[in-house]
Amino acid sequence: MTDEKVVAYIKKCLDAGRMAEAIDTSKVTGAPLSKEELNGYIRKYLENGWMQKAIDGAKAAGIELSKDVLSGYVNKYLENEKIYSAVDASRIIGMPLPKEKIAIIGKECLRKGKITSALEAYKIIKEKPPEEELIICGNICFKNGLLSDGLEAYKLANKTPPEDELVICGNMCFNIGQITPGLDAYKLANKTPVKEILRICGEACLLEKRTDDARKAFVAAQKVEEMNSSKTIQVREISLEELKNSKIDISSKGQKVCSDCGNRTDIKERYFEVSRCPETKEDEEELDKLMKIQHGIENFYVELDVLGNGRGLINSSICGNCASKDVVLISGDDMVYIEIKAGKK
Numbered sequence: 092m093t094d095e096k097v098v099a100y101i102k103k104c105l106d107a108g109r110m111a112e113a114i115d116t117s118k119v120t121g122a123p124l125s126k127e128e129l130n131g132y133i134r135k136y137l138e139n140g141w142m143q144k145a146i147d148g149a150k151a152a153g154i155e156l157s158k159d160v161l162s163g164y165v166n167k168y169l170e171n172e173k174i175y176s177a178v179d180a181s182r183i184i185g186m187p188l189p190k191e192k193i194a195i196i197g198k199e200c201l202r203k204g205k206i207t208s209a210l211e212a213y214k215i216i217k218e219k220p221p222e223e224e225l226i227i228c229g230n231i232c233f234k235n236g237l238l239s240d241g242l243e244a245y246k247l248a249n250k251t252p253p254e255d256e257l258v259i260c261g262n263m264c265f266n267i268g269q270i271t272p273g274l275d276a277y278k279l280a281n282k283t284p285v286k287e288i289l290r291i292c293g294e295a296c297l298l299e300k301r302t303d304d305a306r307k308a309f310v311a312a313q314k315v316e317e318m319n320s321s322k323t324i325q326v327r328e329i330s331l332e333e334l335k336n337s338k339i340d341i342s343s344k345g346q347k348v349c350s351d352c353g354n355r356t357d358i359k360e361r362y363f364e365v366s367r368c369p370e371t372k373e374d375e376e377e378l379d380k381l382m383k384i385q386h387g388i389e390n391f392y393v394e395l396d397v398l399g400n401g402r403g404l405i406n407s408s409i410c411g412n413c414a415s416k417d418v419v420l421i422s423g424d425d426m427v428y429i430e431i432k433a434g435k436k
């Protein structure tokens with residue numbers, strides 16, 4: 092081996108925690124390996140939580156590691172929530188772990204949304220995490236966009252995650268380009284995300300070159316858009332012919348009369364198909380606006396759901412004699428017309 096290769100090999104052994112092998116190699120080849128360097132590696136092993144490797148290395152290097160130093164590291168692992176390292180190290184040096192301390196750490200982990208570490212801690216002390224702490228943990232996980240961790244916390248608490256928290260989680264997921272958990276969170280909340288946030292998610296995925304996820308996000312955005320457009324109200328004027336063809340019998344609706352001049356014979360009627368019937372006040376306002384802007388009509392009646400598929404029939408009447416818009420049915424008992432806007436000016 093060349094000197095260079097020997098040095099590289101020794102470094103490799105040291106990095107992997109095989110200090111005895113590194114020391115032997117140095118002795119055989121005469122490659123330098125200082126005590127300071129070995130000391131530095133032992134500290135590094137301890138920082139990493141490699142207690143056994145540190146003890147073995149120190150023995151091979153002839154460096155003394157006091158029990159105080161070692162137990163100090165066990166406490167350090169606990170403080171840094173390295174539960175596994177703490178348990179392992181405590182076993183190696185025969186130092187029992189303080190139960191109260193682990194309970195506190197478990198609770199702190201829950202408060203930080205670190206469900207896995209928290210469960211490790213509670214497992215060691217053979218206790219169940221408190222329900223209310225689990226819910227706090229779950230909500231923190233949701234806020235961080237960690238859906239499965241949040242769901243696990245709620246499951247352990249035997250509670251169903253609230254819709255609002257799921258939506259918060261979904262939005263966070265979308266913001267960080269996590270399309271699948273984002274969609275899952277919304278699905279669990281029985282809600283539909285807005286298309287804008289889905290596009291943001293798609294862009295985030297593209298930035299990270301995750302094209303499949305990006306496609307999934309953009310497809311979801313497209314679907315939301317289509318769903319919304321089928322929801323907006325559309326109005327189309329239909330002729331008398333078309334009305335007759337769609338089996339709507341206008342004659343049965345009763346005869347009309349102008350309230351202003353009493354004219355019954357010359358009533359100008361227009362009919363419109365409305366894509367869906369107004370359900371809310373906003374819908375009614377939208378329909379009013381559409382009728383006025385598109386057709387110049389301010390007074391009309393809507394007959395709900397008569398054209399099938401939720402479509403309604405709009406009827407607007409004007410007196411051919413005096414141009415009054417106050418045209419009413421002669422027979423008052425024919426209540427199929429539902430007035431949504433006052434006829435009188």
Ligand SMILES: [Zn+2]
Nearest residue numbers: 349352410413
């Ligand atoms: Zn009239």
